[in-house]
Amino acid sequence: NAGVTQTPKFRVLKTGQSMTLLCAQDMNHEYMYWYRQDPGMGLRLIHYSVGEGTTAKGEVPDGYNVSRLKKQNFLLGLESAAPSQTSVYFCASSYSGTANTLGLDTQYFGPGTRLTVL
């Protein structure tokens, strides 16, 4: 079980370039999430998905697009990168989104992607 993996681990972009971050999970989870973390701050939710073929906006969705064509993959796209998008990006997945004693909504995180936009 690899858990949650992210590709790439590091990337440097120039302003205006585009790229796609890939998140993959092998736990058969329904829910997947993309967060960003800036220095000295907690994580902020960008977009999330409650199942294959569905996506929804989180707290800071502007400048990003996502797709969930396969249950195990969740892609985060930057169409025209800006310096303000320099951050560490974390993907997570969970079996469900509803809190319960079984902890089925526990989120498992990937190792992160460090993105720098010059």
Place this chain on the structure above:
Amino acid sequence: DAKTTQPTSMDCAEGRAANLPCNHSTISGNEYVYWYRQIHSQGPQYIIHGLKNNETNEMASLIITEDRKSSTLILPHATLRDTAVYYCIVNARMGGSQGNLIFGKGTKLSVKP
């Protein structure tokens, strides 16, 4: 949505118990308390969660006050590898979001030899 308040930083001697407090005075009756931690440069890691009863697992214990307005995460025998930022979170719903975890700034725990 309920919010949490945690101390910015704490120190703990290696081998001693680390007690990390969290206030969540506006928590709703159906909201759970979660604890995650983030070791430097890694993704957050789930530790434990609970509703109103005290909980224990192989990593930690969670003590929730009877009025549920505060809780304490206990690492019984802290090691240097427990140095991390610890996040106390209540399961929150923001707009149409489901399962959204709102991470604050957490408590930076430094375990010292």
